[in-house]
Amino acid sequence: MTWAIRKPAPAVTDGTEEAPPEQGVVVSRQAQHDSAAGGTVNRSSISLRDVRVVYQRGRRQSGLIALDHTNLDVGEREFVSLLGPSGCGKTTLLKVIGGLIEPTQGEVSVLGGTVDQARRQHAFGFVFQDANLLPWRKALSNARLLAEVIGKEAVDEERIRDLLRQVGLDGFEGSYPLQLSGGMRQRVGIVRALAFNPAVLLMDEPFAAVDALTRDVLAEVLLGVWAQARPLLFVTHSIEEAVFLSDRVIVMTARPGRVLEEVPIDLPRPRTREMRDSLAFAEVRRRLRQAVDRAQEAGGNPL
Ligand SMILES: Nc1ncnc2c1ncn2[C@@H]1O[C@H](COP(=O)(O)OP(=O)(O)OP(=O)(O)O)[C@@H](O)[C@H]1O
């Protein structure tokens, strides 16, 4: 079990308040999860209101509006995918939520508090397109990297080994990244993000660099380790993948990105490989495809 300092979350936030950690209460990360899973406290959620992000360019150029009037909610334990044309601001949106960039305008709240508070609680587990493993560290050692950065108490060796087993990497704990396939490296990246038990998962096209078959396997692996235990925001360009994984898919327009439509994926869980061939799956895929077509008509480029 790992531990974190947590300040009681304010019901409403203006996005500016800061509190020194010593004012916090000590809670276990497991307890954070348990309270979220029990549904008693609405902690594990993300909310964006009227968010605008303008990137400054050179002196002679006007700013580039990446996101405008963007609203989004991700519920506790909800798997939400973002689908939209290249350059519509999906990565920007994840970065805003994870506190890597500040919105020019609008409000972002995470776990009932500010993004800063969530960052200080180490609430975010990021997975990017490239696993970016350290070549001199073995798989187990890479998987525990972020937990080590957070602090000794965040390293739960048994949990990390268990996660590696769950993603099918038992026997490879001692392998260096060069000795692993692309899909195996991505699995280590997923374990690394989950190793310190983050309350929120943000994934930016984590399977884009692997072949289609591996991608399908990784999707199943991801659902297994996510286990409906926390909110997950997932960026993809694949309609099929979005249907298979998500509770809801957000379809965005081309730049400046806005939420055009939300498509609920009303397929039962657990999702299975066989489901991909079902009529119900085909029907949801068709509806999502139509929404993507509407996004393109609204001015987007092809996915
Ligand atoms: N650091 C930056 N400085 C200036 N402009 C940026 C920066 N990052 C992104 N942009 C611009 O903001 C827009 C949105 O970029 P973003 O990376 O969020 O898109 P995306 O939807 O993730 O695209 P893709 O699907 O290709 O990954 C793009 O036009 C991009 O050129």
Ligand SMILES: [Mg+2]
């Ligand atoms: Mg991107």
